Amino acid sequence: MLKINNLHASVEDKGILKGIDLEVKAGEVHAIMGPNGSGKSTLASVIAGKEEYEVTEGNILLEGEDIEELAAEERAHKGVFLSFQYPVEIPGVSVTNFMKTAINETRKAKGLEDMPAKDMLKMIREKSEMLEIDRKFLSRSLNEGFSGGEKKRNEIFQMAMLEPKLAILDETDSGLDIDALRIVANGVNKLKSKDNAVIVITHYQRLLDYIVPDYVHVLHNGKIVKSGTAALAHELEAKGYDWIKEEVNA
Amino acid sequence: MSKYTEDDLREELKTKEYEYGFYTDIESETFPVGLNEDIVRAISKKKEEPEWMTEWRLEAFKVWKEMTEPEWANVNYTKPDFQAIAYYSAPVAVDPNKTLDDVDPDLLAMYKKLGISVDEQKKMNNVAMDIVVDSVSVATTFKKTLGEKGIIFMSISEAIKEHPELVKKYLGTVVPTKDNFYAALNSAVFSDGSFCYIPKGVRCPMELSTYFRINQAGTGQFERTLVIADEGSYVSYLEGCTAPSRDENQLHAAVVELIALDDAEIKYSTVQNWFPGNAEGKGGVYNFVTKRGLCEKNAKISWTQVETGSAVTWKYPSCILKGDNSVGEFYSIAVTNNYQQADTGTKMIHLGKNTKSTIISKGISAGKSQNSYRGLVQISSRADNARNFSQCDSLLMGNECGAHTFPYIEAKNKSAQIEHEATTSKIGEDQIFYCNQRGIDTEKAIALIVNGFSKEVLNKLPMEFAVEAQKLLEISLEGSVG
Ligand SMILES: Nc1ncnc2c1ncn2[C@@H]1O[C@H](COP(=O)(O)OP(=O)(O)OP(=O)(O)O)[C@@H](O)[C@H]1O
Numbered sequence A: 001m002l003k004i005n006n007l008h009a010s011v012e013d014k015g016i017l018k019g020i021d022l023e024v025k026a027g028e029v030h031a032i033m034g035p036n037g038s039g040k041s042t043l044a045s046v047i048a049g050k051e052e053y054e055v056t057e058g059n060i061l062l063e064g065e066d067i068e069e070l071a072a073e074e075r076a077h078k079g080v081f082l083s084f085q086y087p088v089e090i091p092g093v094s095v096t097n098f099m100k101t102a103i104n105e106t107r108k109a110k111g112l113e114d115m116p117a118k119d120m121l122k123m124i125r126e127k128s129e130m131l132e133i134d135r136k137f138l139s140r141s142l143n144e145g146f147s148g149g150e151k152k153r154n155e156i157f158q159m160a161m162l163e164p165k166l167a168i169l170d171e172t173d174s175g176l177d178i179d180a181l182r183i184v185a186n187g188v189n190k191l192k193s194k195d196n197a198v199i200v201i202t203h204y205q206r207l208l209d210y211i212v213p214d215y216v217h218v219l220h221n222g223k224i225v226k227s228g229t230a231a232l233a234h235e236l237e238a239k240g241y242d243w244i245k246e247e248v249n250a
Numbered sequence B: 001m002s003k004y005t006e007d008d009l010r011e012e013l014k015t016k017e018y019e020y021g022f023y024t025d026i027e028s029e030t031f032p033v034g035l036n037e038d039i040v041r042a043i044s045k046k047k048e049e050p051e052w053m054t055e056w057r058l059e060a061f062k063v064w065k066e067m068t069e070p071e072w073a074n075v076n077y078t079k080p081d082f083q084a085i086a087y088y089s090a091p092v093a094v095d096p097n098k099t100l101d102d103v104d105p106d107l108l109a110m111y112k113k114l115g116i117s118v119d120e121q122k123k124m125n126n127v128a129m130d131i132v133v134d135s136v137s138v139a140t141t142f143k144k145t146l147g148e149k150g151i152i153f154m155s156i157s158e159a160i161k162e163h164p165e166l167v168k169k170y171l172g173t174v175v176p177t178k179d180n181f182y183a184a185l186n187s188a189v190f191s192d193g194s195f196c197y198i199p200k201g202v203r204c205p206m207e208l209s210t211y212f213r214i215n216q217a218g219t220g221q222f223e224r225t226l227v228i229a230d231e232g233s234y235v236s237y238l239e240g241c242t243a244p245s246r247d248e249n250q251l252h253a254a255v256v257e258l259i260a261l262d263d264a265e266i267k268y269s270t271v272q273n274w275f276p277g278n279a280e281g282k283g284g285v286y287n288f289v290t291k292r293g294l295c296e297k298n299a300k301i302s303w304t305q306v307e308t309g310s311a312v313t314w315k316y317p318s319c320i321l322k323g324d325n326s327v328g329e330f331y332s333i334a335v336t337n338n339y340q341q342a343d344t345g346t347k348m349i350h351l352g353k354n355t356k357s358t359i360i361s362k363g364i365s366a367g368k369s370q371n372s373y374r375g376l377v378q379i380s381s382r383a384d385n386a387r388n389f390s391q392c393d394s395l396l397m398g399n400e401c402g403a404h405t406f407p408y409i410e411a412k413n414k415s416a417q418i419e420h421e422a423t424t425s426k427i428g429e430d431q432i433f434y435c436n437q438r439g440i441d442t443e444k445a446i447a448l449i450v451n452g453f454s455k456e457v458l459n460k461l462p463m464e465f466a467v468e469a470q471k472l473l474e475i476s477l478e479g480s481v482g
């Protein structure tokens, strides 16, 4: 699904990612953990194709294809989805209108007709029920005045609507209350299949209790310094990052 | 307006040139250039006007000669040479006795290009149209349906002949000839325009609509519109403009007067799409318009405008809230791109007690354009409990454009409640990336963000106009991000 080779990326000539290798296969869940500022969100943005980040070395292959030259929307059309750590407000544009535009633009890129309104409404109903979202909420301006938790739940609603191949969830758990965390995690699990893959970026074990990862990676200073199974996350929860930093520096 | 699909939009976005920038070769009868008393008389004679109208024009011409062009607006342009303009141009093919079938096929083809084929409009939209091509009204539809309700909707030239008592009574009462330089000029030389009268207690059953268009090179266009809503009546009036592209600047100086008598309501919506000039700032229409409405007791006038065209715009649709409890509203979207300059806003003059006004202005600037909001809220000493709410939002795209707000408030009554809010924002990289990440390309993302920004005003437009307006917003901002 996703193969990253020796990826170096910088912003404003400042190197942030310093040689990342990562392979995510279809059907897998990978967790990426690591201290603040280690480059987790940067990695997510680079995969999604944010222009201000420059890839200086290495490459990213999506289903075998080098996506270096693809614009962010083209990557989205190929099934890359990013649940943002800080979702952006778009005043005056309702969640529904935004989703309708996103879905139809993606369909258009694939040479398909617009989704019929009937199907769109049905899908909206199903997905909002799955994530226990009040339908009134969907006519509000996108992210404007949403609480932290509402924003995150809305990101996963969008993921559910777009049915991506590769979903990257950047700290989707932060801001969610205990019940919301369960609802959102269950939603993600329902969307999982053997044909798609999920990368969860998180600081806390509790999300991984629900979305159980096949692999856990620790990012430190722009590099993956340790990889392991779900057990690694428990170890980090208990011991913090210092021991890993020491290992690296040793 | 038929259903507008995304594909239509994509097709349109491909055409980089101004969409309506074609020129139809219709034989025109054009007066020699220049302006003097003889030309004013000749216009009046050509239109077979009665003596009083000729005198009215000559009076206005006298006033105009003594006036100078205003310079206070925040716009820069080469002043038009008023002696280099031809003041009358009529498509020769017009004959009032002809039916639509007899109309010059070139003209009909032109309507088609504009998407306003009269036949189609007749059937589809429940919209009665009075189409002004250059100066003479060539086709009026729905006259019969309207006639049954006693509604008069015709060209102003016809009205001068057929309803002189109404025209005489109201023409120039809201915008006096000496009001300003352009209004005086218009009063002297106005070529044609629309006239509308809604009788007492009648609710006009359809949207009334006029499409304007400048066709003949080097001709100024001076429309005159007069709408009278008698006591307790209601009318919604739509005005849409497109103009073919030209290299020289073309002058457009219209006057619109609205009169809402006791308990009447007028909704006046405009989509203005005159040629804005090319990407280098060459050409384009000078749009110097005076629009004003008078509200008697409990009356309401609502101006809604979507301004995307013209090289230079100077326009302040205003309300004189003369009657107690009268209401004035102004909803505006003004888009400027490339080298366009717009100085637009409104005046709300509160004279009566318990009068209320609302101003919502959305300015969108891109390229190297300058976009100014200029508004006056005036509360007279006897206007007890007057209320105004103003909101002026500016959206900037890029670093080379300008947005300016000039709100003036003059309150002479202590009971007045005036609120003013203003915001300036930029379309953020983060917003664009967020949209891109969801599969929406940058052009579409900007359209989405701009539509969201303008929503409060777009919502005020009649349905079929709102779709058109959204399309225009997208087209006019095309290529504004690199
Ligand atoms: N646009 C930018 N300009 C300058 N520095 C940046 C930019 N984006 C990221 N950085 C820097 O890159 C480093 C990595 O940031 P990133 O957001 O990827 O960290 P993170 O691992 O997601 O942290 P957190 O756990 O706090 O979310 C930080 O030092 C950050 O300040």
Ligand SMILES: [Mg+2]
Binding pocket: A040, A041, A042, A085, A170
């Ligand atoms: Mg982060």
